[in-house]
Structure formats: C-alpha cells, structure tokens
Amino acid sequence: MAAKGESWTRSEAAQGYALIAPPAIYAVLLLAAPLATILAYSFFKDGYLTVIHEFTVQNYIATWSDPIFRVILVRSLFVAGLVTLATVALAFPIAYFLSFGLEPSKKARWILLITIPFWTSYLIRVFLWKVILGYNGVVNSALESLGIIGPNGLIADPLQMLNSVGAITLTLAHAYAPFAILPIFVSLEKIDRSLLEAGQDLGESRWRTFLRVTLPLAMPGVVAATLIVFIPTVGDYVTPELIGGGKIPMVANLIQAQMLPLDNRPLGSAIAVSSLLVVGALALLFLWLNRRFLKAGK
Amino acid sequence: MKFPPLKIYALAYLLFLYAPILLLPLFAFNDGTIIAFPLKGFTTGWFAKMAENDTLRHALSNSLIIALTSSAGATILAVFAARASTRYRFRAKGSIMGLIMLPMVLPDILMGMSLLLVMLEVLRVNLSIGTVILGHVIISLPYAIAVLQTAFATLDQSLEEAAVDLGETRIGTFRLIVLPLVMPGIISAFLISFTISLDEFIVAFFLAGNQPTLPTYIFSQLRFPSSIPVIMALGTCLVAASIVLLSVAEFFRRRGLKRTGAKDTGGFL
Amino acid sequence: MTTQPMIAFREVHKYYGDYHALRGITAEIRPGEFFSLLGPSGCGKTTLLRTIAGFEDISSGAVLIDGRDMAGVPANKRPTNMVFQSYAIFPHLSVAQNVGFGLRRDTRSKGEKAKLVEEALEMVGLKGYGARAAHALSGGQRQRVALARALILKPKVLLLDEPLSALDRKIREQMQVELIKLQREVGITFVLVTHDQEEALVMSDRIAVMFEGEIAQLADPETLYRRPNSRRVADFIGVMNFLPATVTGERGDTITAEVAGLGALEVARSQVSLAPAGDQAAVGFRPETLTLLYEGQQAGDREAQGVIDEVVYYGDMTYYDVRLDGMERPVRISMRNVFGRPVLDVGTRTRVAWSPGALVLFR
Numbered sequence: 011m012a013a014k015g016e017s018w019t020r021s022e023a024a025q026g027y028a029l030i031a032p033p034a035i036y037a038v039l040l041l042a043a044p045l046a047t048i049l050a051y052s053f054f055k056d057g058y059l060t061v062i063h064e065f066t067v068q069n070y071i072a073t074w075s076d077p078i079f080r081v082i083l084v085r086s087l088f089v090a091g092l093v094t095l096a097t098v099a100l101a102f103p104i105a106y107f108l109s110f111g112l113e114p115s116k117k118a119r120w121i122l123l124i125t126i127p128f129w130t131s132y133l134i135r136v137f138l139w140k141v142i143l144g145y146n147g148v149v150n151s152a153l154e155s156l157g158i159i160g161p162n163g164l165i166a167d168p169l170q171m172l173n174s175v176g177a178i179t180l181t182l183a184h185a186y187a188p189f190a191i192l193p194i195f196v197s198l199e200k201i202d203r204s205l206l207e208a209g210q211d212l213g214e215s216r217w218r219t220f221l222r223v224t225l226p227l228a229m230p231g232v233v234a235a236t237l238i239v240f241i242p243t244v245g246d247y248v249t250p251e252l253i254g255g256g257k258i259p260m261v262a263n264l265i266q267a268q269m270l271p272l273d274n275r276p277l278g279s280a281i282a283v284s285s286l287l288v289v290g291a292l293a294l295l296f297l298w299l300n301r302r303f304l305k306a307g308k
Numbered sequence: 309m310k311f312p313p314l315k316i317y318a319l320a321y322l323l324f325l326y327a328p329i330l331l332l333p334l335f336a337f338n339d340g341t342i343i344a345f346p347l348k349g350f351t352t353g354w355f356a357k358m359a360e361n362d363t364l365r366h367a368l369s370n371s372l373i374i375a376l377t378s379s380a381g382a383t384i385l386a387v388f389a390a391r392a393s394t395r396y397r398f399r400a401k402g403s404i405m406g407l408i409m410l411p412m413v414l415p416d417i418l419m420g421m422s423l424l425l426v427m428l429e430v431l432r433v434n435l436s437i438g439t440v441i442l443g444h445v446i447i448s449l450p451y452a453i454a455v456l457q458t459a460f461a462t463l464d465q466s467l468e469e470a471a472v473d474l475g476e477t478r479i480g481t482f483r484l485i486v487l488p489l490v491m492p493g494i495i496s497a498f499l500i501s502f503t504i505s506l507d508e509f510i511v512a513f514f515l516a517g518n519q520p521t522l523p524t525y526i527f528s529q530l531r532f533p534s535s536i537p538v539i540m541a542l543g544t545c546l547v548a549a550s551i552v553l554l555s556v557a558e559f560f561r562r563r564g565l566k567r568t569g570a571k572d573t574g575g576f577l
Numbered sequence: 578m579t580t581q582p583m584i585a586f587r588e589v590h591k592y593y594g595d596y597h598a599l600r601g602i603t604a605e606i607r608p609g610e611f612f613s614l615l616g617p618s619g620c621g622k623t624t625l626l627r628t629i630a631g632f633e634d635i636s637s638g639a640v641l642i643d644g645r646d647m648a649g650v651p652a653n654k655r656p657t658n659m660v661f662q663s664y665a666i667f668p669h670l671s672v673a674q675n676v677g678f679g680l681r682r683d684t685r686s687k688g689e690k691a692k693l694v695e696e697a698l699e700m701v702g703l704k705g706y707g708a709r710a711a712h713a714l715s716g717g718q719r720q721r722v723a724l725a726r727a728l729i730l731k732p733k734v735l736l737l738d739e740p741l742s743a744l745d746r747k748i749r750e751q752m753q754v755e756l757i758k759l760q761r762e763v764g765i766t767f768v769l770v771t772h773d774q775e776e777a778l779v780m781s782d783r784i785a786v787m788f789e790g791e792i793a794q795l796a797d798p799e800t801l802y803r804r805p806n807s808r809r810v811a812d813f814i815g816v817m818n819f820l821p822a823t824v825t826g827e828r829g830d831t832i833t834a835e836v837a838g839l840g841a842l843e844v845a846r847s848q849v850s851l852a853p854a855g856d857q858a859a860v861g862f863r864p865e866t867l868t869l870l871y872e873g874q875q876a877g878d879r880e881a882q883g884v885i886d887e888v889v890y891y892g893d894m895t896y897y898d899v900r901l902d903g904m905e906r907p908v909r910i911s912m913r914n915v916f917g918r919p920v921l922d923v924g925t926r927t928r929v930a931w932s933p934g935a936l937v938l939f940r
Contacts, residue, residue: 026396030404033389033449037408038444043423051425061429068469104321120318122558123489127325129503130550133526134543138328141335146344148331155346187325236411246413252530262417269421269514275429282418469632470665472652474679474730484681488669 022077029104052279061276069280079264083285086260087292089175090243093182097239098232100183101190105231106224108191109198129186136252139181142263143171143253173255182243190235197231198224226304233300237293244289261285329547336540343395343536354541361538367525370437371506372401374521378444379501383454385445386497387490390456395465412450418515419447427515435517448501455561459493492560499557503550522546581644583608583734583766584629589638591624591790599635600790603855604733606768606783611760613769613777616787617813622908626736626770633653643733658727659736662743664719666711672698673707675722676714679730697725700759712901717748724756728763735760737769741776753779774814778802784809802863807851808939811861817937818867818908819859824940834938836860838903839881839931844938851939858940864911869897870928871918880931883907883924895920 049135052069074077108120127135142148150168153159159168171177176276205223247262256263261281266277335343339351356508358364392398393405411419423443425431463486469482510521526542527536586921587729591599594743598621606612614622628631628640640647642656658679667900677694685693698704701721706714714722720740727735740756741749757780760767771777777784778798785795793898794806805811808819810873826833830846850861870880883901895914898907910929914920 023398026398027391027402029388029392030398030401033385033408033453036385037410037446039418040423040442041410042407045418045427047419047430048422051429068429074337100321103314103317107318111314111318118562120560122554123322124325126554129500129507129554130329131523131526131543133509133523134332134531134539134546135328137530137539138331141343143326144344146342151344151346154490184324184328190315220348222440241413242415245417247417248527249388262415265417265421269424275425276384278421279425279473281555282421285494286418343888465661466661466663466665467667469630469652470659470661470667470726471678473630473632473657473659474726475653475682476678477653485667 048279048282052274052283054276056274056276069276070284073280073284074235074278079281079284082259082261083262083288085175085258085264086244086285087288089182089260090240092175092179093186093243094236094240095187095265096179096183097190098235101187101235102228102232103199105191105194105228107202108195121192124191125188128171128185132185132254133248136185136248138179139177139184140172140253143177143180145170145172145190148222172253173257177253177260178249178258178260182246182250186239186243189238193234193238194228194231197228197234201227229300229304233297236296241289241293245287332540332543332547335537336544338537341534341537343533343540354537355545358538358541358545364525364538364542367520367522370516370519371522374437374440374444374512375502375505377450378441378505379452379498381441381445381447382448382501383456383494383498385449386452386456386501387485387494388559389449389453390460391486393453394457394460395464409450409453411447416447416508416510417514419443420511423511424514435515436482437516437519439515439517440512440519440521444505444508445514447508448504448513452497452501453505455497456490456493458561459490459496463489492563496557496561499553499560503553503557506546580608582606582641583610584768585639585641585644586625587641588897589625589628589640590636591621591628591633592636592744598790599628599669599819601638602790602792604785604792604795606766608766609764609843610768611757611769611780611782613771613781613784615771615774615777615784615788615813618772620787621790622770622772622787623738626659626738626768629655629768630657630659630736631736648783656733657736658730658732658734660720660723660727660740662739664723664743666719666722668712671707672703672711672713672714674710675711676707676725676729678726683861694725697729700728700762701725702755716744718742718753720752724759728759728765729872732765733867734766734768737767739770739772742771742773749776756780770921777834778814788813789928798857802937804848804851804937808859808861811850811939812906813935816864816909818864819939820862820904822860822938824858824938832938834858834860838901839879842933842936844933848934848936849940858938861937861939862908862931862935864896864909866907866931867910868930869899869912869921870930871876871912873892874928879931881929883927883929885921885923885927888920888923890920897921899927901929 051061053065053067055064055066055068082201104124108117108124112120140147144150145168149171150159154163154168157163159165163175201224205227206219211282243258246260247266250256250258250260250263254260259267265278265282265285268281270272332349336349336354337352338347339353340348358373389405389408393401420443422441423446424435427435427439433439467485467489469483470476471485476484506521509527512521512524513527522542526539529539584606586602586604589599589602590597598726600621602621602625610664614625616622624633624936628635629642629647630914631647631650631654641768647655667678670678673694673889677690679694681860682689683690694707701724703721706718706722710717711719711722723740737756741752744752753776756767769777769780778801781798783795783797784801785792786801788809794801794810796804796806801810801814803815804861805814811817820836822834822836824832825835825841832846832849833845834842834844836842839860844860881901883899883904885897886900886907887896887898889896893914895912897910897912899910900907
C-alpha cells in the first residue's frame with residue numbers, strides 16, 4: 011500500500027544514485043567509452059602503423075565497396091538467422107516441458123542440468139564438434155562400424171561435414187541453446203495457469219488454447235531469446251575459425267584480422283560499426299514487426 | 309508423467325547438449341594420439357603430460373588470478389547495482405541498468421576490440437593480465453547482477469524497516485540483516501563470474517598481450533594435432549571443475565531462497 | 578482532566594507526487610489507550626501509522642509523540658516500535674536473537690539481556706522457545722515473537738499494522754483477546770491499523786474511521802456503532818438499514834421525518850447525522866434494533882407489517898429480510914435464536930416492532 015513519499019523520494023533517489031554510481035561509472039569507462047572510441051576511430055585515417063586523427067568517411071566507403079565484406083556480412087547474418095531459428099525452435103518445446111511438464115520441485119534441477127554444459131569450456135566444446143563431424147570423426151566411424159559407409163555400404167566414402175555453413179550452424183545452435191531456453195521458460199512461468207484452464211473451460215481444445223493463449227503470452231520470451239541468440243552469433247569468432255577451418259569467415263574474423271594482424275584499426279572499427287548498425291537495424295525491425303503482429307493478434 | 313513425448317524429446321535434447329562433453333573423458337583416457345574411433349587402450353598419461361607442461365601451468369595461474377580478481381570486482385559492483393535497482397527508484401534507472409547489462413547481448417568481440425583500442429591507442433598502456441581483468445569485470449557484471457537481483461528482490465523490505473524500528477542504523481541494518489540474507493546470492497554471483505572469466509576467450513585473446521590464459525592457450529594448441537590429447541585431459545578437468553563450481557553456486561542460491569522463505573523459481577537468469 | 582496526548586497529529590498532509598494521501602489529519606491519541614485506525618484499503622491508515630514510526634515523511638503539519646515534535650527524528654530514534662503485517666521476523670536468527678535484536682545497543686550485561694528476552698517470551702506465551710529457528714515458527718508464533726521483540730524495548734507507543742490479517746479466524750479471535758489483555762498488562766499505548774471493523778470494535782478504546790485520507794469519525798466503539806456521524810461510516814461499520822425519509826417538521830430538539838410504511842417518526846436532534854450531499858434524507862436502523870413479533874406478542878412503541886423475503890440462518894442468529902408494506906426494498910432484521918422459538922419461513926406474513934430511540938436520521 012505504501013509507496014514512497016515525496017521528500018523521502020528525493021533522499022531515496024539520492025541514495026539510489028550513490029549506490030548505482032560505482033557500477034555505472036565502471037560501465038561508462040570500460041564499456042560506453044570504448045564503444046565511443048570505436049565510433050571515433052572508424053572516422054580516422056589509417057597511416058602505416060599509426061592512426062592519423064583526421065576526419066574521413068573513407069573507411070566506410072572502403073568497407074561497403076568491398077565485395078568480400080558484403081559477402082561475409084550476408085553470410086554472418088544468414089548463419090545467425092539459421093542458428094536463431096534452429097535454437098529457438100528446438101528450445102521452445104524444452105522450455106514448455108520445463109514450465110508445464112515438470113513438478114515445481116524438479117524445475118531447478120533440470121535448469122541446472124541444462125545450464126551446466128553451457129558454462130563449461132566453450133572452446134573445447136566447439137572443438138569437440140569438429141571431432142564429432144570430422145572425416146574420421148564420431149559420426150563417420152559410427153556409420154562405418156554399422157556398415158553404412160565403406161566399400162560394401164550405401165556410401166563409399168566418409169561424409170565431408172566440416173568446413174560448411176551447416177556445421178557452423180549446428181555448433182552455434184548447440185552453444186547458444188540455454189540462451190534461448192531460459193527467456194522462453196521465464197515468460198511461460200509467468201502465465202497464469204488459471205487462464206489456460208479458463209481457455210479449456212470455454213470449450214477450446216488443448217491445441218487451440220496453446221495457439222490462442224500460451225503462444226501469444228510466451229512471445230516476449232521468444233523475442234528476447236531471438237535477440238539474445240542472434241546478436242552474439244553474428245559476432246562469433248571461434249566457431250568459424252575452428253569448425254569452418256578459417257575458410258568460411260564471418261564478421262568477427264574479418265574484424266579480428268583488421269584489428270590484430272593487419273593492424274588497420276580504423277578500417278576494423280568501420281567494419282564493426284557497420285555490422286553493428288545492420289544488426290541493430292534488423293533487431294529493431296524485428297521488434298517492430300513483432301509489436302505489429304501482436305497488436306493485430308488482439 | 310504428463311507429457312511423455314515431450315519428456316522423450318527433452319531427454320534427447322539433453323543428450324545433444326551433453327554429447328560433446330561426454331566425449332571428452334573418452335579421448336582424455338584414450339591411449340592414442342589421434343582423436344578418432346575406435347578407441348585404443350586406457351591411459352592416464354595425458355593427464356601426467358598435462359601436469360608437466362610449464363606453459364599450461366603459467367596459463368592456469370594467469371587464468372586463476374584473472375578469474376579471482378575479476379569475479380571479486382564484478383561481485384562487489386554487482387552488489388551495488390542489484391541493491392540500487394531492486395530497492396531504490398530514481399530517474400534514468402532503466403537506461404543506466406541497460407548500459408550495465410549490455411554486455412549480455414553484445415558480441416564479445418566488440419568488447420575485446422573496443423577495449424584493445426582504448427588500451428593501446430588512447431591510454432597507451434601495455435597489455436597484461438591487468439587489462440584482461442578490467443575486461444572480464446565488465447563481461448561478468450551482468451550475470452552477477454542477474455543472480456543478485458533475485459537475492460535482493462526476495463528480501464522483504466519490512467525486515468529492514470523492522471531493524472531500523474528496533475533502533476539499528478542504516479549501516480547496521482545492512483550489515484546485520486541484508487548482508488547475511490543475500491550472502492548466498494553473493495557467493496553464487498562470485499562463483500558464476502569466476503566460471504565465466506575462467507572460460508572467456510575473445511577478450512583475453514585481444515587484451516592479454518603475450519600472456520597466456522587457459523582459453524588462449526587451448527586455442528593456440530588446437531592447431532597442433534599432437535597437443536589435442538592433452539587438451540582433452542585439460543578439458544575433462546575443466547568440465548569437472550565447472551560442474552563442482554556451479555553445483556556449489558546452485559546450492560548457495562537455493563539456501564538463500566530457503567532462508568528468506570521464498571519459493572524456488574529456478575535458474576540463474 | 579487534560580492530560581498531554583501520547584500522539585498528536587496537527588494538520589498532517591502527505592502527497593505522493595500528485596496523489597494526496599493524507600488530507601489534513603488532526604487527532605490526538607491518549608496515553609495508555611488502545612486506538613485503532615479503521616478504513617478500507619487505500620484510505621491512508623497505514624500511511625498515517627508509518628508517519629508515527631518515521632517510515633514516511635509528512636508533507637506538511639506535525640506529528641508529536643509525548644509532546645515532542647518528530648520532524649527530523651529518524652525511525653530508529655523514535656520511542657515507538659512496530660509489529661509488521663508480515664511480522665518481519667529475521668529468518669536467519671533464532672527466536673531469542675530476534676526478540677533481543679533491539680537490545681544490541683543496550684549497555685546491560687549479557688545475562689541481564691537474556692533475562693529480559695526470557696521475560697518477554699514468557700509474556701507472549703512462548704517461554705522456552707528462545708533457541709528455535711525463526712523460520713520454523715507457525716503464523717501465530719511469529720506474531721508473538723514480533724510482539725515480544727517490539728515490547729522488550731518498552732516503547733511509549735506500540736504500532737500494529739494489520740497484525741492479525743494473516744491468521745486463521747480461530748487464532749485471530751484468540752489473539753484479539755490476548756492483545757487486549759497484554760495491552761492492559763503493559764499499559765503501553767497501542768495504535769492498531771485494520772480494515773476489519775469487527776476487530777476494531779472488539780479491541781479498541783477509540784477508533785478513527787478513515788476514508789480517502791481523512792478521518793471521517795473518531796469515537797469509542799459504541800458511539801461509532803450507535804451513532805455513526807455519516808451514512809458512509811454507518812455503511813462501513815456493521816449492517817444498517819436505510820429507509821428513504823422526508824423531513825416534515827422541526828420543533829426544538831425533535832425532528833419529524835416521514836417514512837413510507839412506518840409513518841411519521843420523531844427523532845432527537847442528537848440522533849441526526851450527515852447524509853452524502855444531494856442525497857435524500859434517510860432513517861437508519863441496525864438489524865438488531867428491529868424485532869419480529871410472534872403471535873400474541875405485543876408491540877413496543879411502534880409496529881409495522883410485512884412479508885419475509887429471505888432467511889439466513891447463522892446458528893446463534895437468524896437474519897430475516899422483511900419487505901414491509903408500502904416499502905420498495907426489504908429491511909434486514911437480526912433475531913437471536915431462542916430455544917423453542919421456530920425459525921420462520923420465507924413468505925410468512927409477520928409483524929415488526931422498532932423503538933424510535935434506536936434510529937438515526939441522515940440528512
């Protein structure tokens with residue numbers, strides 16, 4: 011009943027600011043300022059081994075006129091899109107199972123079970139997909155021992171699965187799975203169970219109730235999952251490097267090449283800013299479409 | 309057993325999630341230099357070799373220093389942020405928290421390259437494990453905050469009022485009531501930040517200079533087929549360590565819920 | 578007799594932004610009194626209680642405790658202690674640690690403190706519970722711990738914020754009696770916030786009924802019940818029948834009102850209360866001031882006839898809704914059930930008696 015008072019609010023706000031100040035200042039110094047630096051550098055000229063602090067849009071012209079950048083950007087977006095689609099589609103039933111198919115006492119245990127592999131050595135996990143999908147990897151040797159692959163089998167030679175967009179997608183979908191499950195789970199948990207009973211009570215079938223009640227109410231979680239998977243995936247560095255064998259680079263690999271070995275930091279910054287703008291625009295478009303869809307649904 | 313098909317799907321999904329990890333010990337104990345089937349014999353030789361490796365030991369000690377320091381820093385900052393965001397109302401809270409939580413969605417490479425730029429070009433400092441620590445604090449901070457926000461949010465505000473009512477000062481109230489009740493959350497936030505830092509690759513890759521950390525060492529070794537068995541052994545140890553750490557974190561998170569009498573809603577995030 | 582009030586509100590206003598939560602509260606609470614703030618949720622009663630404790634600053638006016646202006650005095654320096662709605666038992670401490678929490682800054686020896694804690698626990702009937710973990714207690718026990726914890730500091734005023742609302746009906750009624758006894762025993766001023774009119778009537782020496790940030794009426798329970806000063810208060814406390822009336826004459830201390838079905842009624846001026854502005858005048862009866870007449874029974878002063886519309890049986894009581902001749906809506910009548918007297922059926926034609934002294938005229 012008791013909201014905070016007026017003069018109390020003033021002192022409350024002051025206390026709030028005092029408390030938030032240390033992390034906020036840290037974030038400004040080590041997050042906002044560096045991001046602003048990238049933006050600034052993307053407009054600087056690159057001298058050999060130095061950076062000339064003069065304003066230029068040359069980096070952006072170079073970035074966008076480079077067909078390689080465009081190919082890589084489109085590929086990154088495509089891969090990230092596929093990964094997002096696969097992750098969210100695979101994750102939704104799991105989140106649904108966690109929320110509706112389990113007794114409350116068992117939920118925490120399952121969530122721990124799902125998050126454990128996510129917290130364990132990312133690099134090695136990615137590398138193990140190389141072991142699984144490799145020329146003499148787990149899948150191929152399994153098929154060989156079953157006689158499917160081999161001189162007398164259905165297929166003569168082991169499958170060539172690595173160094174492909176498909177392998178990259180599979181690996182990333184695996185890596186980002188919990189990121190998709192948790193937001194959807196949280197939004198499903200928030201649904202008032204009596205709403206669903208009401209839906210069925212009004213003569214809707216289970217499936218119709220799911221479509222008309224559960225799914226729309228779970229949308230915020232799906233949206234969050236989509237963004238939380240899509241944005242970091244576009245910028246993934248490790249998987250294209252290890253699974254793609256360095257032959258199918260994505261944006262992060264391009265940026266890394268400019269920032270470290272090639273040492274053209276303004277160009278690297280321009281590539282980063284350009285990619286971020288495209289990703290940001292896509293995210294906003296997605297949010298906007300989703301809002302329209304939800305409104306139309308009502 | 310309300311949804312058998314769903315449950316079967318969930319178990320299959322778990323197998324998919326765990327498949328790579330289950331392979332780790334197979335190859336770590338496999339007496340063969342090639343990572344492929346069929347397996348040869350059982351050996352603990354790779355673990356012995358791992359223990360002898362000096363670069364690896366250096367990388368491990370670097371990683372531990374980085375993880376301990378950065379998770380301590382992130383946890384302390386997260387206590388401030390979580391307390392401010394759950395207990396106080398002030399203007400621009402959303403935007404400030406948005407900025408702090410941003411690394412959760414931002415690709416790590418952006419953090420790595422932007423910090424690299426600042427360190428090298430603006431501040432002109434040498435890259436070291438110190439610069440990695442700075443970066444890891446910013447990366448683990450959102451996760452630590454997420455854990456602590458639950459801990460602070462489940463805290464009944466009238467508990468603090470009761471302590472003040474009984475004559476305690478604000479600081480005394482925080483020390484005697486708030487801190488003990490959110491302590492499990494603090495431990496859990498620390499452990500999660502620790503795990504993140506220990507496993508973080510990109511930022512360390514950009515900011516460590518010529519200092520190895522565990523992930524950058526692993527990454528450099530993955531190119532050499534002869535080093536892979538040792539990496540598998542190392543990976544097995546790391547997985548075991550993270551499972552222990554996470555289980556401890558989960559234990560404290562649950563104990564915290566029990567103490568404040570709140571219902572378990574599950575999950576770190 | 579003029580004693581200094583224990584608590585005095587002087588024109589207390591409280592704004593939350595644009596929302597005017599307390600609208601000029603002026604009232605006094607006497608020393609040693611069991612005082613209740615009663616009203617629907619959102620009426621400002623909890624806010625007012627929290628201004629005493631020091632958890633809410635006031636926008637203007639003054640709150641005095643024992644003659645001292647509390648402006649600028651923080652909650653931990655006020656001579657008040659509070660029992661919270663959620664009890665706010667510290668879950669990580671034992672019962673004894675909870676009860677002794679306020680003694681931390683006290684200079685007394687450990688042994689003396691332990692003795693005080695034991696005494697406080699005994700006072701609330703929890704002797705020997707000191708070593709128990711607080712989170713393992715039942716609702717009623719938590720409530721007792723909260724009481725002991727607040728009373729151990731011997732405050733001038735004990736504030737109780739809906740302390741019984743979380744308890745089961747049985748335990749609640751038992752606690753009501755215990756609280757009254759406890760208050761008499763310790764002699765401390767109790768200020769209780771409640772939305773339950775029955776609870777307020779049972780426990781309080783005086784009650785302030787609040788609506789929308791204002792005190793509508795401040796009186797002892799009987800006055801509140803017998804002579805509510807407005808139709809709103811009458812409606813909030815218990816059940817009251819309202820019969821549309823027309824004032825036809827005023828002579829000295831007597832007012833004559835015409836009620837359809839009952840005829841002309843004479844009302845003493847002291848029995849006149851406020852009706853909402855613009856509303857028609859009305860005569861109000863409590864259900865128990867009307868009586869059904871059984872065959873052969875003689876009417877008192879007055880008598881009317883009607884048909885029973887509805888019967889609600891409560892065991893010790895029966896409520897009858899009776900439609901009196903010439904009246905649109907039925908009136909509610911409560912009758913104590915007496916052995917050997919049958920409960921009447923719906924549709925029975927019956928006579929009803931009332932005494933004019935029991936009615937209130939709202940105009």
